Amino acid sequence: NAGVMQNPRHLVRRRGQEARLRCSPMKGHSHVYWYRQLPEEGLKFMVYLQKENIIDESGMPKERFSAEFPKEGPSILRIQQVVRGDSAAYFCASSPRIYSGNTIYFGEGSWLTVV
Amino acid sequence: ELKVEQNPLFLSMQEGKNYTIYCNYSTTSDRLYWYRQDPGKSLESLFVLLSNGAVKQEGRLMASLDTKARLSTLHITAAVHDLSATYFCAVDSRANYGGSQGNLIFGKGTKLSVKP
Numbered sequence: 001n002a003g004v005m006q007n008p009r010h011l012v013r014r015r016g017q018e019a020r021l022r023c024s025p026m027k028g029h030s031h032v033y034w035y036r037q038l039p040e041e042g043l044k045f046m047v048y049l050q051k052e053n054i055i056d057e058s059g060m061p062k063e064r065f066s067a068e069f070p071k072e073g074p075s076i077l078r079i080q081q082v083v084r085g086d087s088a089a090y091f092c093a094s095s096p097r098i099y100s101g102n103t104i105y106f107g108e109g110s111w112l113t114v115v
Numbered sequence: 116e117l118k119v120e121q122n123p124l125f126l127s128m129q130e131g132k133n134y135t136i137y138c139n140y141s142t143t144s145d146r147l148y149w150y151r152q153d154p155g156k157s158l159e160s161l162f163v164l165l166s167n168g169a170v171k172q173e174g175r176l177m178a179s180l181d182t183k184a185r186l187s188t189l190h191i192t193a194a195v196h197d198l199s200a201t202y203f204c205a206v207d208s209r210a211n212y213g214g215s216q217g218n219l220i221f222g223k224g225t226k227l228s229v230k231p
Contacts, residue, residue: 033217042119042203042221043158056218091157095217103148104217106158 002027004094004107005074012113013082021110022074025094032075033104034067037089049075082114117141119206121222129230131193136225138187138204147187148205148219149178158203161189194229201226 005024013019025032031050035043048056049069060067064082069075079086089111095104118141128134138147146165150158162171164180164187171178175198177190187204205219 031217040223042223043205043219044221045208045218048217058218093217103160103163104219105160106150108157111155 004029004092004105006090006092006107006110008110009108010111010113012115014115015083016081019079019082019086019112021077021079021090021092021112023077023092023094023107024074025092026105029094029096029105031095031104032069033093033095034075034077035091035093035106037091037109039088043091046077079112082112084114087112087114117144117206117208117220119204119220119222121202121204121225123225124223125226125228127228127230128191128194130195133193134191136189136191136202136204136227138189138222140185140187140206140220143182143185144206144208146207147180148207149187149189150203150205152201152203152224154201161202191227194227196229196231199227199229 004026007022011019033048034046036046037043045059047060047067049067051069052071064080066078089109091109092107093104120139122137148163149161151161152158162178164178167182169180175192180187201224203221203224205221208218208220
């Protein structure tokens with residue numbers, strides 16, 4: 001059973017370009033979460049999605065960031081007009097239902113470097 | 116604002132020694148997580164603690180939860196080099212802040228280095 005799959009693992013973008021990060025949840029999981037980790041920091045929640053729905057985007061920056069989880073295909077985190085401060089590791093996680101005591105499962109992360 | 120504080124943030128210890136990492140959080144929550152992260156890698160789930168007095172053990176690691184004190188501990192027994200990593204605790208924000216499931220508040224992590 002494959003885990004949470006993220007790609008690309010490493011991405012370099014120049015300032016002003018767009019970054020697209022993809023996440024395929026674990027098989028059987030319908031809930032996806034995106035987190036950002038700045039260097040030497042803990043993870044910060046960004047957004048929680050179910051298929052075709054954004055449930056909680058309270059951690060998403062108001063501008064330039066968007067996320068989707070279409071009916072078919074992976075979840076996408078999109079960052080437009082990237083700036084140096086966007087350089088971070090972006091982790092996707094998934095779960096079936098969390099309140100049965102299950103944990104959520106994290107992917108390997110996508111490391112974005114803005115030059 | 117729900118805050119999660121870990122201490123120490125850096126820990127250097129010798130093999131064979133015992134130590135405890137502390138995780139304090141600012142308000143009640145119904146579940147607490149411990150994760151391990153190796154450099155450049157993802158987070159590995161270690162423990163999920165769901166109730167007051169919960170204690171879980173896996174190998175040389177033991178986690179406990181005191182919801183009244185809003186404190187969780189991760190105890191390391193007879194450390195070995197393979198335990199070198201960064202350890203995070205995280206608290207579910209939903210219980211008191213109306214956050215959604217999966218909206219976990221993480222501590223800054225404890226970077227553990229075990230030396231021979």
